[in-house]
Amino acid sequence: VNESPIAVFDSGVGGLTVFREVQRLLPNEHLLYFGDTARLPYGNKSSETIVRYALKSAHFLCNEGIKLLVVACHTASACALPALQGALSIPVLGVIQPGVDLLLSTTQTRRVAVLGTKSTIESGIYQALLSSKVELFPIACPLFVPIVEEQFFDHEIALLTAEHYLHSLRSTEIDAALLACTHYPLLRHTIQKVLGSQIAIVESAAACAQQVQKLLWTKQLFNQQGPAFSRFYTTDRLSHLTSIATTFLGKDVQTICVNLD
Amino acid sequence: VNESPIAVFDSGVGGLTVFREVQRLLPNEHLLYFGDTARLPYGNKSSETIVRYALKSAHFLCNEGIKLLVVACHTASACALPALQGALSIPVLGVIQPGVDLLLSTTQTRRVAVLGTKSTIESGIYQALLSSKVELFPIACPLFVPIVEEQFFDHEIALLTAEHYLHSLRSTEIDAALLACTHYPLLRHTIQKVLGSQIAIVESAAACAQQVQKLLWTKQLFNQQGPAFSRFYTTDRLSHLTSIATTFLGKDVQTICVNLD
Numbered sequence: 001v002n003e004s005p006i007a008v009f010d011s012g013v014g015g016l017t018v019f020r021e022v023q024r025l026l027p028n029e030h031l032l033y034f035g036d037t038a039r040l041p042y043g044n045k046s047s048e049t050i051v052r053y054a055l056k057s058a059h060f061l062c063n064e065g066i067k068l069l070v071v072a073c074h075t076a077s078a079c080a081l082p083a084l085q086g087a088l089s090i091p092v093l094g095v096i097q098p099g100v101d102l103l104l105s106t107t108q109t110r111r112v113a114v115l116g117t118k119s120t121i122e123s124g125i126y127q128a129l130l131s132s133k134v135e136l137f138p139i140a141c142p143l144f145v146p147i148v149e150e151q152f153f154d155h156e157i158a159l160l161t162a163e164h165y166l167h168s169l170r171s172t173e174i175d176a177a178l179l180a181c182t183h184y185p186l187l188r189h190t191i192q193k194v195l196g197s198q199i200a201i202v203e204s205a206a207a208c209a210q211q212v213q214k215l216l217w218t219k220q221l222f223n224q225q226g227p228a229f230s231r232f233y234t235t236d237r238l239s240h241l242t243s244i245a246t247t248f249l250g251k252d253v254q255t256i257c258v259n260l261d
Numbered sequence: 262v263n264e265s266p267i268a269v270f271d272s273g274v275g276g277l278t279v280f281r282e283v284q285r286l287l288p289n290e291h292l293l294y295f296g297d298t299a300r301l302p303y304g305n306k307s308s309e310t311i312v313r314y315a316l317k318s319a320h321f322l323c324n325e326g327i328k329l330l331v332v333a334c335h336t337a338s339a340c341a342l343p344a345l346q347g348a349l350s351i352p353v354l355g356v357i358q359p360g361v362d363l364l365l366s367t368t369q370t371r372r373v374a375v376l377g378t379k380s381t382i383e384s385g386i387y388q389a390l391l392s393s394k395v396e397l398f399p400i401a402c403p404l405f406v407p408i409v410e411e412q413f414f415d416h417e418i419a420l421l422t423a424e425h426y427l428h429s430l431r432s433t434e435i436d437a438a439l440l441a442c443t444h445y446p447l448l449r450h451t452i453q454k455v456l457g458s459q460i461a462i463v464e465s466a467a468a469c470a471q472q473v474q475k476l477l478w479t480k481q482l483f484n485q486q487g488p489a490f491s492r493f494y495t496t497d498r499l500s501h502l503t504s505i506a507t508t509f510l511g512k513d514v515q516t517i518c519v520n521l522d
Contacts (some may be wrong), residue, residue, distance in 0.1 A: 146407040150404050156421060157421050161418055
């Protein structure tokens with residue numbers, strides 16, 4: 001039993017999907033959310049830079065006394081998970097493996113697509129984890145994140161962009177696609193429309209929360225005391241995080257701005 | 262006479278338009294280009310964060326012994342010019358005033374538009390400089406920068422996005438529009454198509470280079486020795502800057518990566 005908080009870390013607001021699933025599944029756990037909004041996006045930067053930013057954010061969170069770090073950003077999970085696990089004395093979970101497991105349990109044809117940022121796809125991690133098991137079609141979709149940030153969810157611009165990135169998948173006979181970026185579930189309807197209704201679209205947030213639960217039980221880190229608190233940090237003041245988190249989580253959220261430079 | 266280099270500073274590659282104009286106009290001047298690619302984009306971050314990043318970049322460049330700093334990024338010019346001028350002992354020029362002067366000398370109806378990033382428009386600087394002189398229609402176009410970075414220049418996605426941001430200008434009877442972001446000239450054809458051929462579209466790069474020339478003569482800082490060198494710095498290794506600069510400037514460019522964290 002451990003009453004310390006769990007931290008959910010992302011470059012921006014996308015990790016709130018993971019935060020919400022963890023909160024649903026583990027209502028007694030104290031939770032910190034950290035959005036590195038002064039340095040976002042991570043998705044088009046180098047591994048070295050992403051590792052540096054992730055380590056700074058993680059050290060700040062460790063100083064806040066967390067018992068577990070959840071890396072909710074696919075790019076940071078793809079590029080920085082081993083560095084974080086090597087540098088920290090607490091357990092660190094990412095979103096890559098939960099998504100891979102879910103994708104493998106979903107496909108029947110063994111032909112699947114993974115959609116992610118440029119840095120995530122170029123990291124080669126999905127190729128390394130999946131290529132021996134399935135026929136994999138990895139696709140980088142750089143414009144999806146700014147489109148989500150502009151809230152063009154069911155807009156014609158989103159549809160045209162999804163057509164541009166995904167039309168080549170039509171001839172591949174895939175039966176499942178993983179949304180390997182926390183922003184992409186907000187374009188789910190548009191992506192489904194382009195891929196067709198027979199393709200199963202999966203995402204990693206709920207699967208990641210289940211791994212968090214499993215790890216707390218395995219390591220006897222769970223918290224049985226209530227009521228649980230949650231705190232929200234950003235690295236830039238000007239951030240949609242406050243309003244998005246309030247809308248998304250359905251309660252009034254205050255954010256604390258910290259300067260990690 | 263001063264043989265020290267001039268620095269052109271931007272968050273990414275957009276400032277190369279200013280760099281090229283300065284190089285054309287002042288072929289004897291040594292030039293440094295600095296793209297803060299590890300922290301880009303600036304356009305959706307807070308003034309405080311932009312000031313912090315601009316000061317770090319400027320201090321690095323001052324240690325390289327520059328005689329003049331040209332802030333080629335409109336967002337950094339809008340948010341950080343006074344802070345840079347206060348902190349540095351060398352002259353600092355931005356791209357806001359040259360663009361404003363050009364816009365005022367272009368319009369006849371005194372009804373103009375300014376297109377920029379969210380941070381540039383929200384800084385209120387164009388409103389402060391122009392509102393007493395013209396009827397101003399300022400428009401933030403957040404998706405233009407990622408569209409340029411995806412090189413969707415004459416693509417249907419660019420056209421649809423430009424329609425979305427600019428259709429309201431059709432009823433305003435403007436006769437001139439300023440592209441107040443160094444990325445936007447790459448979407449010039451698309452923007453012209455949406456605004457109509459009767460609207461004059463102006464940009465600040467050449468006007469800024471002329472102000473650089475004027476300042477060098479006024480302060481007797483020009484260099485008459487040749488041949489001039491140029492050097493290119495980025496803060497992130499993974500950057501299009503090398504290939505884009507090589508294409509854009511028509512010569513082989515090597516970039517040096519510096520870590521300012």
